[in-house]
Amino acid sequence: MTRPNGAGPAVPPAGAAYFPASACSERLVIPAAPSAQATSPIGLVPASRFTCEELVAAYNQTRVDYIVPMPMNAARLREYIHTYDVDMAASVVAVEDGQILGLAMLGVRPEHTWVTRLGVLPVKRRRGIGRLLMEHLIAQSRRLDVSCVTLDVIKNNDPAYQLFLKLGFHDVRELLVVRRPPGPPAICVDSYSCEVLDGSQAIELLRRRRDAPSWLNETASLVNGGNLAALRVELADGGRGWLVYRMTLFQLNHLIIQTEAGDPHRVALALLHALHTHHPALDTKTENLPADSPYWPAMQEMGYLESFRRIEMRLDLK
Amino acid sequence: MEQKIILYIEDNVHNRRIVRKILQSQGYTLLEAGDGESGLAMIRRLKPPLVLLDIGLPGMDGLELLAQIRADERLRHIPVIALTASAMRGDRERFLAAGCDDYISKPVQVAELLEKVAAHYPSNHAASRTGDQPVSQPPRRATKTILIIEDNPDSARLALRALKPYGYRLLYAPDGESGLAMATKEKPDLILLDLGLPDLEGQTLAALLRGTPGLAHVPLVAVTAWPPDTAVRMAKAYGCDGCISKPISPREFPSQIAAYLNTEERE
Numbered sequence: 001m002t003r004p005n006g007a008g009p010a011v012p013p014a015g016a017a018y019f020p021a022s023a024c025s026e027r028l029v030i031p032a033a034p035s036a037q038a039t040s041p042i043g044l045v046p047a048s049r050f051t052c053e054e055l056v057a058a059y060n061q062t063r064v065d066y067i068v069p070m071p072m073n074a075a076r077l078r079e080y081i082h083t084y085d086v087d088m089a090a091s092v093v094a095v096e097d098g099q100i101l102g103l104a105m106l107g108v109r110p111e112h113t114w115v116t117r118l119g120v121l122p123v124k125r126r127r128g129i130g131r132l133l134m135e136h137l138i139a140q141s142r143r144l145d146v147s148c149v150t151l152d153v154i155k156n157n158d159p160a161y162q163l164f165l166k167l168g169f170h171d172v173r174e175l176l177v178v179r180r181p182p183g184p185p186a187i188c189v190d191s192y193s194c195e196v197l198d199g200s201q202a203i204e205l206l207r208r209r210r211d212a213p214s215w216l217n218e219t220a221s222l223v224n225g226g227n228l229a230a231l232r233v234e235l236a237d238g239g240r241g242w243l244v245y246r247m248t249l250f251q252l253n254h255l256i257i258q259t260e261a262g263d264p265h266r267v268a269l270a271l272l273h274a275l276h277t278h279h280p281a282l283d284t285k286t287e288n289l290p291a292d293s294p295y296w297p298a299m300q301e302m303g304y305l306e307s308f309r310r311i312e313m314r315l316d317l318k
Numbered sequence: 319m320e321q322k323i324i325l326y327i328e329d330n331v332h333n334r335r336i337v338r339k340i341l342q343s344q345g346y347t348l349l350e351a352g353d354g355e356s357g358l359a360m361i362r363r364l365k366p367p368l369v370l371l372d373i374g375l376p377g378m379d380g381l382e383l384l385a386q387i388r389a390d391e392r393l394r395h396i397p398v399i400a401l402t403a404s405a406m407r408g409d410r411e412r413f414l415a416a417g418c419d420d421y422i423s424k425p426v427q428v429a430e431l432l433e434k435v436a437a438h439y440p441s442n443h444a445a446s447r448t449g450d451q452p453v454s455q456p457p458r459r460a461t462k463t464i465l466i467i468e469d470n471p472d473s474a475r476l477a478l479r480a481l482k483p484y485g486y487r488l489l490y491a492p493d494g495e496s497g498l499a500m501a502t503k504e505k506p507d508l509i510l511l512d513l514g515l516p517d518l519e520g521q522t523l524a525a526l527l528r529g530t531p532g533l534a535h536v537p538l539v540a541v542t543a544w545p546p547d548t549a550v551r552m553a554k555a556y557g558c559d560g561c562i563s564k565p566i567s568p569r570e571f572p573s574q575i576a577a578y579l580n581t582e583e584r585e
Contacts, residue, residue, distance in 0.1 A: 064470060071469050071516040075332055181555045182525045227403050247403055249333050250425045251522050281427050283525040305555055
């Protein structure tokens with residue numbers, strides 16, 4: 001939407017996110033924490049009672065002042081829910097006087113759950129709302145009888161990190177979010193032969209994986225997300241391995257590398273060389289690569305940059 | 319003006335929306351079908367001038383649909399461009415042998431999509447064969463046009479208000495898809511790009527803008543609240559000409575912008 005010179009384009013109005021009256025008809029009412037400034041109770045409502053449009057409007061406002069805001073639109077939230085097995089009935093929204101104050105979502109898989117998209121409106125923080133949301137998701141996880149709850153918090157988000165420690169979570173490892181701008185490989189690698197594989201062959205390879213992926217890169221996430229492809233390389237010295245990746249419309253992402261034989265560094269260089277020779281014009285991003293991954297040095301040589309770090313945390317329930 | 323209609327058969331709603339915005343920005347009208355059966359019905363009913371066909375459709379797949387088009391003498395003249403996520407060697411030959419006029423592999427590159435659609439759209443055949451520029455160029459303007467791609471309404475309002483007194487033609491896009499479409503259509507003199515967008519990520523969009531005909535050399539400036547060292551590193555890697563930290567300073571912002579526009583003039 002544009003206007004003639006000088007008048008300026010229209011900008012959507014800013015404002016709080018409101019939920020429909022129907023959404024809170026069966027809400028669970030929980031008194032605010034003793035230090036709370038407000039007098040009215042805070043209600044916890046299942047996220048399934050809201051539309052994705054309502055949830056992203058609130059979510060984006062909770063993240064405006066984050067180190068890495070990562071806003072979403074409704075279409076991306078729907079994909080996210082599907083890809084990461086987010087259970088919207090188990091996920092929760094905090095409301096007060098018709099306004100969404102914060103929300104938190106819960107991914108549910110057979111052995112564990114995953115807390116994601118936790119956020120509280122900046123002006124409503126320091127009232128214990130984040131803790132209420134978290135305690136609700138932990139209780140949901142206990143009801144589901146899973147062995148642990150995991151989450152990934154952006155490194156240096158100290159308020160959130162301290163809350164998770166108080167709730168009993170402990171550090172598991174550091175994870176990197178890395179990306180590489182488009183361009184063919186800028187370095188030469190050992191000669192290799194390469195085989196290009198399709199989605200079903202990629203899923204077959206994932207059945208043989210030996211890594212310990214974070215929730216985002218678990219095989220279930222990759223299969224749910226679809227659009228998988230793979231490369232398999234063999235080096236002259238007998239080294240061999242494979243790379244599974246996801247192709248969205250404009251991006252390669254979710255890179256999973258495995259060495260079957262030989263030096264992991266040289267195998268990874270060959271795989272990445274093959275990938276970026278095959279897709280020289282595409283942006284590439286991969287999230288939650290363990291900071292101590294044996295493949296990270298090869299990725300850096302191939303032009304990958306660290307975007308930011310997360311800390312993976314876990315709460316053991318059994 | 320006569321409508322330039324394209325039928326796009328694709329089951330992924332997200333892909334349809336992005337391709338629609340890109341093609342609409344070039345004056346095409348996109349009709350859409352989400353599966354092979356309804357796509358074939360629309361082809362029979364409407365006889366569109368050009369079909370974009372996802373090969374990996376549920377139910378009747380793209381190749382089966384293509385075979386039906388090519389077997390029907392009333393439809394076989396319609397140009398069909400295949401879009402496919404398949405990365406198998408030999409696919410191109412397989413699809414061309416099956417009767418596709420051309421082939422685009424996903425992830426789609428904007429430049430390739432526009433070029434191939436223009437080349438195969440019936441009325442453009444002559445122009446593309448003689449080497450004319452298939453994408454229409456906006457007329458030259460004396461007033462500088464600045465496109466602000468920013469999802470946060472408060473940040474957008476602040477930037478627009480700061481620049482309004484300086485007589486620029488200001489365009490605003492609240493997400494990556496509309497930003498890409500607007501940039502492709504309007505060819506602005508400067509693009510301000512928020513790196514945290516709700517649909518396409520800022521870096522991905524920067525890469526797409528740099529790969530789009532007519533935009534490769536438009537000054538592109540990242541505007542972001544990221545930590546400065548990360549922001550500068552990312553902006554540079556993704557072909558941005560500079561980086562401005564958020565929140566912007568309304569007092570300094572106009573001179574920062576003018577510097578990028580003046581740099582372009584010197585070159």
